[in-house]
Amino acid sequence: MIKLDSFVYLLIPMLLAFREGLEAILVIIIILMYLNNTNQREYNKYVYIGCFLGIISSILFALVFLALYGGFTGTSEEIFEGFTFIISGIFVITLVLWMSKEGPKIKERLEEKVEASIKKEKVMSITVLTFVIIIREGIELVLLLTGATAVGSLNPEVVILGSLIGLGIAVIIGFLTFYGIKVFDLSKFFKITNVILILFAAGLITFGIHEFIEAGVINPLIEEVWNIKHILPEDFPDGNPSTPEWLEVMGSLLKALFGYNANPSLLEIIIYPVLLISVGVISYVLWNRSEKVASNP
8 A cells, every 4th residue: 555655755756747748748749740641751750869869868967967966965065956946947937938928829830840841851950849849848857856856855766656657647648639539628738737837936946045045145034934834844744743644745745846935034935926926927928928829810
């Protein structure tokens, strides 16, 4: 029987890998379906080459990044983690804004790029296009999993297993989509997951600020504004027998996914909502503008 804490920690990388994997797979499927529907299947091989190179490059990036990540201790580790979390959060935000801008019309844009490559006889650009799609999602997934692992103190084996399960589910849904089985509304899927990623990115950046505060690099303004660890702890289990188990589970999930801190500094309290509101508003405006353009070509 699977323990509750194991399931909770397995769920986090599974959700992250599912989201990132599905986005990459669906974009690749759009390209393959266009080539099949236009009787240009001879160009499928360039898509497969791009996918292969993208996967290999993502794995190499993960290995190099993790080697660098594990090479620091003490204050230098906190500073490195601070930079890593902030850069990761900014990277995720840029991809969220890109998806907000391109999401409603991504199918048409991809088809135009593929057709232009074929007409100009620059078919290797199809490989480059698919490579960029895969490596972009691969880098984002590595950064997200690294952040969730560090913030939530997840076991590496659990992260790998959860990621494989999430990617496996994404592949299955991709196959169903390729063979014409509509599983869900893709537009709504990207809208919902964009919201989740904005929350995650804000948590990463805020936790990066927290690491800088711990290292003594940044002034927290007020070191601890409140402490509600006795109400909603950050860890599961938290070592307090009087804390309900479901609260421990909720707190650990919030910490790993969104950078929840039960005793934040004033600086963290200021930064988190500012990021959420500013990025959320920009994403909303971009998405609505793109929907209007897509519906009124």
